[in-house]
Amino acid sequence: MNNTLERLLAKVVAGLIFTLPLIVTDIQASDWPTGDDIAQHINARDEGKAVSRKLTMAMIDRSGKKRVRQTRGFRKYYGQEKRSVLFYLSPKNLKGTAFLTYDFPAKDRDDDQWLYLPAMRKVRRISAADRGDYFLGTDFTYEDIKLETKVSIEDYTRKTIGEDEVDGFHCYIVEALPVDEKTTRELGYSRVEQCVDDEIWMVRRSRFWDARGKLLKTILSEDIRQVQGIWTQHRIEVENHKTKHRTIFTFSEVDYATDVRDAVFTRKAIRRGL
């Protein structure tokens, strides 16, 4: 009895907390850039034609046990097409493993992926993963990885719903909803909420809700500073709230200035190694 009352009260209060800002929002909405404006700003940002960097991937399970992989990665744009390659440096038993991806802009064309496993001495073509599949044991999906710091225009309808501060930087909160059921299923998200820094147009915090409407994960982009004039995130942390699994990406030795040779993005190169 008491419990029911309490819950009811909590609902009412929660309802007020959530609806009041909405009312205020409507008044202010005209001052805010629209969701689409913000998305365009984000995607217009310079990411550099090519980049080389070290990436340390730390995966941590719910009990705090950790797997750490060090890699060197390269990425280069060929117009709209994007090629990237990841060479494992450690642990020892994965050294020499390499993962090559060609992302094609055309929606109906599957990406090409190859994996070289030194223990098998063979480059294997990996069937295109679903966009919502997890990337190499991390909490990022292939779609998250592919977008990097960009956002997908055609998958979502977006709306600016508020303002916030993340790490002391002013942000607009953009709510993105998948355009249809099919997209929700593919991506594994029914709602995304991004806090976008309107100074540098980078997403500093994203929260994702799963297809059943439960909070799924949070991605935090941190240690954002300019490298050779390009705003670069040096640390990304994801936490899956359901599995309590976490992933921390740390970037170092980021270099946009030196061009990356096209030959790096070939099967021969991943076989030969760095």
Add this chain to the structure above:
Amino acid sequence: MDSPGAQRAFWLITAYPRVVIAIGLLLIVIFAAFIPTLHKDTRADAFIPPDHPALLFREKVRKIFGLQDPMVIALVNDGPHGVFNPHSLMLVEWLTRRLEDVQNIDPDGITSLATENNIIGTSDGMLVEPFFEVPPRSQQEADAVSRAVMGFPLYLGSLVSRDGTGTLVVAELLDQVKAQSVYEDLQEIVRQAPLEKGERLYLAGEGAVAGYMGAYVDADAFRLQPIAGLVIALVCFVAFRTLRGTLLPNLVVVAAAASALGIMAAAGISFFVITNAMPVVLIGIAVADSIHILSQYYEDVALNPGDHPRDVTVRTMVQMWRPVTLTSLTTMAGFLGLYFASVMPPMQYFGLFSLIGVGVAWLYSLTVVPAVLSLLKLKPSNAYRRGSGVGSPDVDVFGNILAVMGKAVMRFPRLILVAASAIVVIGVIGASRIQLDEMLIRVFDPGEPLRVADKAINEVFDGSHYLDIMVETPEPEDLFKPENLQRIEALQNYLETLPHVKGTTSIVDYLKQMNKALNEDRIEEYHLPDTLDLVAQYFLLYSVSGNPTDFQEEVDYDYRLANVRARLDDGRYSIGKSVVEAAGHYIDTKFNAPGINANLSGRVNVDYHWIKRLGEGHIISVIISLLLVWIVAGISFRSVVAGTIVLLPVVITILMIYAVMGFTGIWLSIGTSMFAAISIGLGVDFSVHTTERLQTLMCESRLSIDEAIEKLYPSTGRALLFNFAALALGFGVLLISKVIVLHEFGVLVAVAMGTSFIVSMTVLPALLKVFKPRFIRQDNPGISKPAVQAKPAE
């Protein structure tokens, strides 16, 4: 009157009868007020002391690998394609989606053909993808799913039956405590499921057992307790045929049951499955004291109808307080034995709180009962008519039947003793044949859907009884080492040779499947990869399309700990025992080595550890109870011989039950192991009353043994008959219990009561007649002084 102390005490009690009654009623209300706060704990684990190492270790293993007690829905299809037809696979999908919407089921914790991934070899790689995204539309597509599943040995016997006739939908709960409501929701889903001809659904699993047990036990209690109360009221009515004779014992019963449960609730002790028997048992036991008091009361009323009620009451109490106290003490001694000897908390508390209930019954019988009687006008019972006999009232048909019995005893005492000796011999032989065994699903009636489902699942699949073995290595990624993986593989191979182990799974099976997939799906490549790097890279390759948490039930995140799960298709302790012992021996002698070791866990191991001690607990409880009863009886009669003779009928009774168990194959199990201590404590009441009365008649009334025996039967014998009837019927009510553990317990105690009663009324007098021990002889020097001794006011 040579017990002035007792005399004074009962004058005092009857001086303020209304105060005594008011306090008595108030206490009942106070006790009863606590009962609603009782917390029910019907988990199987509740039978085990919470700090038992086997239980703690299993909890640790469950935490590491995220293992749970799931709900299991089995779909069985006897048709030509088994479950691999479009409709059945659609049904699996349907069930899976419905389960996702059930509150308190983890939508990501559902395992079925609709959720699990296949590891497929492709021309140049490996693909991890669902067996089907949408259920197959045609038989050809279903056949393709069948081929895929049948090519994945890991799922055979566990997710899909080896012959393809059945498949499981397994769901994990977010909160195990709410299992009951989830079970009810699943029952509804199973009811609504669109079944086609040949399709059957079964709902079972550890989670279901936990979920159903609560409701099952509640329903049982609601069925048992009113019937027990009614039966006892009936016994009392037949015995005394008066309103007070029917209601007074029931007042004592209410006090006993309310206090036992109320104090239990106040102490924060949970209500366990077997606690269900406690109120019923107390109903039968608590009534005994007042039956004896009322018997004496009505005899006195029949003899002295003109006396003042208070005089009659005090006279009755002075005569009866000693045997009533003595029998209460011995009954409590039996429960105390159970409390001390049992390894199981539910049994310990059953002993402890029954003891309290018996104590309260005794207290009410000696205070509230005389207080009430002293207030009531004397009204003779039709069962006790004043007759022609001098000094003893004529009695009814029951008294007459017993009188005949007495005559038989006097005629053939030696024959009776020979028969008793024969029972002893047969009992010893029978005891040696008793098997210790138990099976937790046996709590449920064999006709219960849950038990039917459990049986079907264990027949169709590899089995739902898990022996988990945690393999431990010192350093992260030590499990990548081929020699360690081969050791695990050898362990699995050994386990699968053991009887009733139908299948085993571990990370090794996944690696073999990956190896096969990466070698063009050739069946001869279903073996472990042979280098450490290969193992590491297989896992990386898997992670390209698998989930980060995919192997958490098989291996920890550091690749340092692995879980090997063996499935047994039989939940009997005896089966688990042989597997646990064989596996333990193998691990000690063949598996453990520097850098790797293994430990047993899982339900099978936990059950093994505590049921193992059931037998030893039983023997200790019997010894403690016999010892306590012997001491109590010896002190009361101030004679070691008397204590021993009083004990003889219960020893014969226990041996008789052993004979029945040994020759009919009744297991020594949770329920039956409790019978002995309780039967000793209760059964000895008959011999105490008999001996006490004979001693009184012979030593004080100076009667010969034959005269004493003749007098014994119609009065004390009659009271004992109703005492026995109340107990036997009280425990007999457990016969209609659907909790099989309680059912067996009730049967054995009821039979034991009958045996004790008969032995006390035959063997005991025969023994006294033949051997004439000193404590009943008239020259017994002890008879002149006993302070605790009472005799009829004459």
